[in-house]
Amino acid sequence: MSNHAMSEYAVKTENIHKSYFSGPQQVDVLKGVNLEVLNGEVAVIMGPSGVGKSTLLHIVGMLDRSDKGRLWIRGRDVSELDKVGMARLRNATIGFVFQFHHLLPEFSALENVLIPSLIRDSKNADEDYARELLERVGLKERVLHKPRELSGGERQRVAVARALINKPQIVLADEPTGNLDKQSGESLYHLLLELNRELGQTLLIVTHNEHMADNAHRLILMDDGHIADQKVIARRS
Numbered sequence: 020m021s022n023h024a025m026s027e028y029a030v031k032t033e034n035i036h037k038s039y040f041s042g043p044q045q046v047d048v049l050k051g052v053n054l055e056v057l058n059g060e061v062a063v064i065m066g067p068s069g070v071g072k073s074t075l076l077h078i079v080g081m082l083d084r085s086d087k088g089r090l091w092i093r094g095r096d097v098s099e100l101d102k103v104g105m106a107r108l109r110n111a112t113i114g115f116v117f118q119f120h121h122l123l124p125e126f127s128a129l130e131n132v133l134i135p136s137l138i139r140d141s142k143n144a145d146e147d148y149a150r151e152l153l154e155r156v157g158l159k160e161r162v163l164h165k166p167r168e169l170s171g172g173e174r175q176r177v178a179v180a181r182a183l184i185n186k187p188q189i190v191l192a193d194e195p196t197g198n199l200d201k202q203s204g205e206s207l208y209h210l211l212l213e214l215n216r217e218l219g220q221t222l223l224i225v226t227h228n229e230h231m232a233d234n235a236h237r238l239i240l241m242d243d244g245h246i247a248d249q250k251v252i253a254r255r256s
C-alpha cells in the first residue's frame with residue numbers, strides 16, 4: 020500500500036466484503052477488497068466475468084452498501100453516513116456510465132442529460148451546460164433526438180454527458196462500450212480519456228479494452244472477489 024494523505028484519494032476501500040443470498044445459499048462476492056484511486060487518475064479495473072467488478076463499482080458509487088469494511092470518497096468516511104447522507108454525497112460527487120445506457124425513451128437527449136441536474140436541484144437545472152456537454156460529446160445536432168433516433172454509440176455519448184452534468188469529481192463506468200461495435204467503442208474511450216484530461220475528474224472504469232488499459236494511470240486486476248494486482252503505470256499529469 021502506498022503512502023498518501025487521505026485527502027489525495029478519490030476512492031479508498033479497506034477490507035470490503037459483500038455476499039448475496041440466492042435462496043438459502045450464500046454467495047461471497049467480495050472477499051476483502053483494498054482499493055486505492057488517487058484524485059484525477061484514470062483507473063482501469065479488469066478481470067474475468069463474475070469476479071465482483073460490478074458489485075465493487077456499485078459499492079464505491081454508494082448504490083449499495085458493503086457488509087463489512089470501510090469506504091472513503093474523497094476522504095469522507097461513507098461507513099458513517101446514513102441512507103440520505105449517502106445519496107447526497109453520491110449526487111454531489113459521482114457520475115455513472117453503465118453498460119446499458121438507461122436513457123428514458125420518452126425524453127430527448129437534452130432532457131436525459133438534464134435529469135441528474137433536476138434531481139439535484141429541480142429549480143436550477145443547468146440547460147446551458149447540458150447543451151455544452153452534448154456539443155462536447157459530438158451531439159450538437161442531436162440535442163432534441165429521442166434515444167430510439169440515435170445510434171448505440173450516440174446513446175452512450177448522451178449517457179456520458181448525463182454522467183457529467185453535475186460536474187462530478189468521480190466518474191464510474193461499468194463496461195460502457197460493452198454493447199458497441201469496435202469503432203464506436205474506441206471513439207467512446209478516446210472521449211472519456213480526453214474528458215479526464217480536460218476536466219480532471221477521476222475515472223474508474225471496468226473494461227476489457229486494452230487501449231484503455233494502456234492509457235490508464237492505474238491498472239487493477241480482479242479475481243474471485245479480490246484485487247489480484249494493482250499497479251501504477253503512469254503518473255497523473
Ligand code: ADP
Nearest residue numbers: 039040041048067068069070071072073074075
Ligand atoms: P462482474 O461484474 O465481475 O462480472 P458481478 O459483480 O456482476 O461480477 O457479480 C459477481 C457475482 O455476484 C456473480 O456470481 C453474480 O451472479 C453475483 N451477483 C451479483 N449481483 C447479485 C444479486 N443481486 N443477487 C445475487 N447474486 C448476485
Ligand code: MG
Nearest residue numbers: 072073074193
Ligand atoms: Mg459486471
